[in-house]
Amino acid sequence: MLHSQHQIDMLHGSLLDKILLFSLPLAASMMLQQLFNSADVAVVGRFDSPQAMAAVGSNGAAINLMVNLFVGLSIGANVIVAKYIGKNETQKIHDAIHTSITLALISGVILIIWGISIARPILTLMNTPDDIIDLAVVYFRIYFLGMPFIMLYNFGSAILRSKGDSNRPLWCLGIGGVINVILNLILVIIFKLSVVGVAIATVISNVVSSLMIMYFLLHEEAPFTFKFGDLTLKKEYIVQILRIGLPAGIQGSLFSISNVTIQTAINSLGSYASAGSAAALNFDFLVYYIVAAFTQAAVTFTSQNFGAGEHERCKKVFSLTMLSGVFFTGLACLICAVWSTELLSIYTTNSEVLSYADIRMIHVVAFLWMTNIYEIAGGCLRGMGYSTLPSVMVLLGCCVLRIIWVYTVFAGYHDFIMLMNVYPVSWAITSIATMIAYYLVRKKLLA
Helix, strand or coil: CCCCCCCCCCCCCCCHHHHHHHHHHHHHHHHHHHHHHHHHHHHHHHHCCHHHHHHHHCCHHHHHHHHHHHHHHHHHHHHHHHHHHHHCCHHHHHHHHHHHHHHHHHHHHHHHHHHHHHHHHHHHHCCCCCCCHHHHHHHHHHHHCCHHHHHHHHHHHHHHHHCCCCHHHHHHHHHHHHHHHHHHHHHHHHCCCHHHHHHHHHHHHHHHHHHHHHHHHHCCCCCCCCCHHHCCCCHHHHHHHHHHHHHHHHHHHHHHHHHHHHHHHHHCCCHHHHHHHHHHHHHHHHHHHHHHHHHHHHHHHHHHHHHCCCHHHHHHHHHHHHHHHHHHHHHHHHHHHHCHHHHHCCCCCCHHHHHHHHHHHHHCHHHHHHHHHHHHHHHHHHHCCCCHHHHHHHHHHHHHHHHHHHHHHHHHHCCHHHHHCHHHHHHHHHHHHHHHHHHHHHHHHCC
């Protein structure tokens, strides 16, 4: 059986402690990344203007729309490498890793070209207010210059997580994030670079994090060792990565389309609504990353055990990741609901911005624990090789429904609260559909 340093044995022994050992550092790393990213919003919000804050914060939906397709491919890389670990096929692990890194580099180059060329058209399409659009375009274009490094980090982290290593990606983000915050303060407060400064700081921090990940891969034990001379694009692995990762990526991109539609609706309410939503969105991300961590655990643990034919353990993985995810996310939701005003004051002291932010905290962030249900069920389905089915469920429940809501319910009331209510409604419907799909597939595959 394969054994490497920084590796969790997912195929034998107890599961709960290993799931927590995998998930909690991963959640911490993603939350840490968001905290450092939100430093962009906080610094310009505190030391520049509400317009600069809105320009940075309103980019999120558009950036995710373009990036999520390629980030989804890293999920495919995670599943494929984990499956070969479960099967103990060392040569295939090596080849899958080098194909994955090649795809990361290609994806990064595509995103640079795409992002720079489409920045203004997509932000204009989103009804970005006139008083912030020029700043938003500048941030968008500089951010995309760092895409090859963002892709290398995502794919490299997925490879490390496929064998249970979620700690070192945390350290990479931590060091990169500290650099990000320090540069934010220097470039905005001292050099008065505003949006340009936080964008440059973000790019540099992403470079540092990705180079650290690559250093770890270069010094891994075989068969996880990365060598630049072995970079390859083997059809066998590309097909498998695309089969798992492409539906996940399309789901993420389509999900972002609905978020772009909602952001467009928010922008129609003015720059204060946009700034307030941007402030609360930071906590939205923080809580959701706990969900994402347990979902990644569900994908990885299910992939290895399904590859090894350990079907009963696959069922236990589902139950334990679901219970753990709901518990930890519910705790975070409670904190956000109770201390909403205090937490939001980190980002702004403007009373009108705070009023919008508080609405999003109470009507959206407080209910984020619900997303565990469809995300973890979908993660287990992907781990068993079924990636399209959960993507369709999310497409219908969280994308189509939200777009319909914007053009019907919101169009009729044109109220920020009514717009925010679409989130818990769509989560409930998607969760029911995905759970039904999971149990039907599990009955077929794991009987």
